Amino acid sequence: MLNQSTGELFELWEPDEDGTPRRPYSFGGRHGQFSFERVLAMLHKDSGITGDAFRVFFYCGIMTYKQGGATAKEAADHLGLTVQATRRIAKELAENKFFLVADRIGRTIKYKASPHIVSSLSGAEQSEEAAAYHLPVVPGRRTAN
Template sequence: MLRRHGQLVNTTTGEVQELWEAEKEGSPRRNYSLGGRYGQFSLERVSAMLRHDSGITGDAFRVFWYCAIETYNEGGATAAKAAKHLGLTPQATRRIAKQLAENRIFLVADVVGRTIKYKASPHIVTSLTGVEQAEEAAAYHLPTLPGRRTGAKRRA
């Protein structure tokens, strides 16, 4: 761990670690009142995804969250399943999922023939414990945003 500007940074994953202070000793741990299953997400990374210059469209953001939720439920989702649920065309959803995977926002969970099952990056969203999330995140590179690539500009 490396301490930087009042934050603890995991040098393996680059993740900022939060310090947790226990409540009074002997007091029961509080449950969240969110209803149903819940998980955690990186405010910093999701906020960056929402920026106008991130390169992520509204439909891409919807595809991301659908697959993120299905990562909890079934270990991920195919583009066809996401398209059906979101009311998008399978072709557009496959293109979006491929772009998100190229930027490591999605990870390939499974491949059967030509069918690809995607899951959300553990650097962005997880339902694992802190230790489990850190171990999984260490296995993957940090995600990038499509609109923030460096190098030559594309011609229109």
């Protein structure tokens, strides 16, 4: 953390139960945070979100912070899905505000994850970015009526 008045850099820590400083994270590489509440809603049996859609979401979510997002083709290649199915999934996730369109070149769309669900930004940056977008809407179970 940076002390705004002095410019001094210092680390915030909470002690473990024994009073020693808490150990740093052991994640490999860059890491971020996600909304437990929104991810649990996505995982719920009545959400209408399939396992493949969840995989596509998290692939593009990770790519949001590695390279600004991902196309359906990139996701399909990595996940072993067809490009057509991945495009359909990405379009549906975008319609429900889980994805945002990061870039569009011709017919190629680069998607990024909603900052309301996954982020690796600081709290202030994440709040600022999230304020610019609508909350995602869990579509619910699809019924044949």
